[in-house]
Amino acid sequence: MTKAVPARTTRVVTVGGVLRREEMDLVINPLDFKALQAADYAKRYNGGKLIAVSMGPDFKVKPLLSELYSHPIEGVDEAIVLSDRRMAGADTWATAYTLSLGVKKALDLNRGAVEEVLELVESGASGEKVLERARELYHANLLPNLVYTEKPGLPEGVVQRYAKGRATVEEVREALLKVRTELERFLIVAGLKTSDGETGSTGPQTAEALSDALGRKIPDITHVVDFEVDAESGTLVAVRKTGSYLQRLRSPLPCVITIMPDYRAGVTPVLRRKRAALYSYRGKVREVRVWNADDIGADPSKIGLAGSPTIVGPGIDIGGPPVQKFVGRTRVFTQRVEAFEFNGKTYGPFERFAKADDLPEELVRELEAKGLVKRFDLRDLLEEVFGGVLVAAKH
Amino acid sequence: MSSSQQSIEVRIEGYRDVWVYCEHEDGKLTRPTTEVIAGARKVADKVGMDVVGVLIGYNLGDLVREPIYYGADKVIYCDDPRLKDYQVLPYTTVLSDMVMQLKPWALLFVTSEIGKDLGPRVAYRTRTGLAADVIDLVVEDFVMNLPTGRYVYKDCIAQVRPDFATRIAKIFTPKHRPQISSVRPGNFTPLPRDESRRGEIVRWEPRFDEDDFQVEVLETVRVPKSEVKLEEAKVVISLGLGVLRDASGRPRNPREAYELAKQLADLIREKFGVETEIGASRALIYAELKELEGLITKDRQVGQTGKTIAPDVYIALGISGALQHRVGMQRSKKIIAVNVDPNAPIFQIAHYGYVGDLYEFLPKAIEILRSM
Known part of the structure; x- marks a missing residue:
């Protein structure tokens, strides 16, 4: 699962508290790259496919997901964006609900393809006919190499052997049922949190939503620092942080995990490559x-x-940019100066170290000449910071 | 008069009390939990409700009284051998069942690994809203102007949380109950522990589903406690990749920068009697410089993926101030930025700027402070 987030938080467009993603420059949420790395590791270890799922305005999100295909590390196979005007303004509850239905549809699509071939074979269709359909589904990325393949260096798929009379119906069925079982043993990986909402809630809530969608409880493990997943046995072993402890957990698949930013993917053992x-x-x-x-x-x-x-609710500005003083540049008062008149206008009073930059230039020069204003230096900085704040803290 | 100007008062009835999910470790409530009880007290008193501590675990013993000592009026606890370790599925089942049956008005979690896992799941299952990382809780009416009228949802909790760089946002859950939040540590002061306080203590009998125990805890290991106390320090001096070169571009020994920063930190501690600590940017930690081995460790990282801190003074040395760093320190009361690049983003949020390198800044600052 991945999310498109505003590229710069200084240029965030909101209307009534709702982010207008369609009006901003978006990037893939930085922490999601860890999730992609983790998912890629799971794929290198087990096979299967890596699907990137996102929700957001499609014309903004599509190009970002397309880029993932050419990303040097992550082996994204497919990308899905859930996009609809009616999905806009979703909080984590509605997002989790939507994502879970997207996941379910992707699952149904893949399972449907496997079941279609299974039915064809069992209905006694000719080897040629099964082969033709399998080829189509393979090109639609819906059947794995085990069933049908055109990849050099890999043994022929079971359907290809069946068409040549070198595999039995039983063998085909067995292979397809295995593929179907493993499809059900999926892993959902999410980044720890997004850089815009920063809640970290969508991962666990998607597990809950998916439990509803699939009619059985799907566990989640958040804050995962390391994991191994084995599709063969359908288990996940993950290490997660909770308080002052690390828990090592074993969970069946499917499971939803959120990945800590310091996760580093391991090297795939050679034995698993085949x-x-x-x-x-x-x-x-x-x-x-x-x-x-x-x-x-x-x-x-x-x-x-x-x-x-x-x-x-409406956002409230707290401070905005602070009053800034730069050493060697900003001009400040050297002492407290009572209110005074200059060219018919009243100025002040000014405290020591008050900024003088915003006063008329002519006035600043005059004050400088009198020694009342000068350039802010490092001693002033340290005196203002440590003289005030911390002396108070000491007593 | 158009009907849109009519005020319609909405009260969600049938929900009472402010619950706090109490985290505990080694037979004690965690400190953030006692803070959240204080936060719950604040809103409960405002609306005339009780604060209820919720405890889940095994062999809880005398721990069940602790929420009351810290300010709760009542405790509901669930004690079961199958709940010995935190696990999301059975804990969600127990807590969601409690919520659906007893109908609390609000439910507060600590922002922690557990609160950020259990809170969202319980909120989803009980079909209500969740505000994460809340820093304050205020009772106010929520007004929604719709074409059909001006709806005033009476007595909601404004769940205050940071929103992007320089704003806060108030999150409301106007139509659903309970209103669920996770509260960030460090925002409420725990009430003094008072053993003379009394309150009702109720035991809850759990009912599990078979598939609540799919996940098995294989092992639990204590993480060695870090000696680095970034969150508690009043002055944090942080180093970034600026340690590599001085303003002229000449490579420098990062060890020298560390030693100087340490000198400054020690000097401030001695002179002003406040805790100081050395922090670092993610970039510097991940650079894994040989010269800084064992000195600039992961537990010193300030930023999105490290610690979020708000000391009285934060000195950023050679840190450009990527957004991920800024979110971890922008709430510091005074920020001093030292960087050779006048356009470094860190200067946008700094109160004081020093355009120059840290190798020049540090010795000068040390000398001046000594003379002060």
Whole structure:
């Protein structure tokens, strides 16, 4: 799961507390790259496919997800963006709900492909016919190399052997059922939090939402520092931080994890490479899929602003840019100066170290000549900071 | 008069009390938990409700009284061998069941690894809102102007949280109950522990689903406590990649920068009697410089992926001030930035700027402070 976040927080556009993502420069949330790295590691270890799922205005998010295909490290195979006007203004509840339905649809799509071939074989279709459909599905990235492949260096897929009479119906069925079982053993990886909302809630809430969508409880493990996942046995072993302790947990798949920023992906053992290759897909579907609320069967009352229990009240500025003084540049008063008149206007009173830069230049020169204003120096800085704040702290 | 100017008062009835999910370690409430009890007290008193401490675990013993000693009126606890270690599924089940049956008005968590896991799941399951990383809680009406009228949701909690660089936002959960927040440590002062306080203590019998125990805890290991106390220091002096070169571009020994920063920190501690600490930017820590091995360690990292601190004085030495760093220190009361690049983003939020290198700044500052 990945999110497009504002590139610069100094140029955030909100209307009534709702981020107008469509009006801002967006980037992939920085911590999501850790999630992609972790997901990529899981894929290198087990095979399978890496799908990037995001929610946001498609014309903004699509280009960002497309870039992931050419990213040097992460082996993203497919990208899905859930985009719909009705999804705008979602809080974490509505986001989790939406994402869970996107995940479910992706799962259904993949499972559907496997089941279609299974039915074809079991209905006694000719080897040629099964082969043809398998080829199509392989090119749509929906069947792994184990079933059908055109990759050099890999053994022929079981359907290809079946078409040549070198594999039995039983062998085909066994392979397809295995693929289907492993599809159900998926792992969802999210970054620890996003740089815009910064809540870190969407990961665990997606697990909860997915529990609803799939009708069984899906665990989550947050703050994961390290993990190993094995599709063969369908288990995940993860190390997570809780308070002053590290917990090592074993969870069945599917599971949702959020990755700590200091996670570093390990090296894939050579022994796993063959398995990983067999269970991998053709990969790199260049086109980003866009699904709207109807595509994923979302209840309109549970998405976007309408489905969000929280409402962001008006933002309140706290301070904005501080009064700034630069050593050697800013001009400040050298002592307290009572209110005075200059060219018919009243100025002051001024405290020691008050900034004089905003006064008329002519006046500043005059004050400088009298020794009442000077350039702020390092001694002034230290005196102002440590003379005031900390002497008080000492007593 | 158009109907849109009519005020419609909305009160969500049937929900009472402010609950605090109490985290405990080694038989004690954690300090942030006692802070959140104080925060709960503040809002509960405002609306005339009780503060209820919720404890989940195994062999809780006398711990069940602690929330009351720290200011709660009542405790609900669930004690079961299957709840010995924190695990998200059974804990979510227990807490969600409590919430759905007993209908609290608000439920507060600590912003911690547990609060940020359990809080979101309970909020989702009970179909209500969650405000994360809250720094203050204020009771106020929430007004929503709709074409059908001006709706006034009476007595909501404005859940105050930082919003981007220089703003705060108030998050409201007007229509759903409980109002759930996770409260950041360091924002409320715990009430003094008072063993004479009395209150009702109620035991909760859990009902689990079979699939609540899918996850197995294989091992629990204590993380060695860090000696670095960045959060408690009044003055933090942080180093960034600026340690590598001086203003003329000449490579310098980063060890020298560390020693100078340490000298300054020690001098301030002696002279003003305040705690000081050395921090670092992520870039410097991840550079893993040989010269700084064992000195600039991960527990000194300030920023989004490190610690968030708000000391009285923060001195950023050779730190350009990427957003990820700024979010970890921008609430410091006085920020002094030292950088050779006058356009470094750190200067945007600094109260004091020194355009120059740290190798020039540090010896001068040490000399001046000595003479002060």
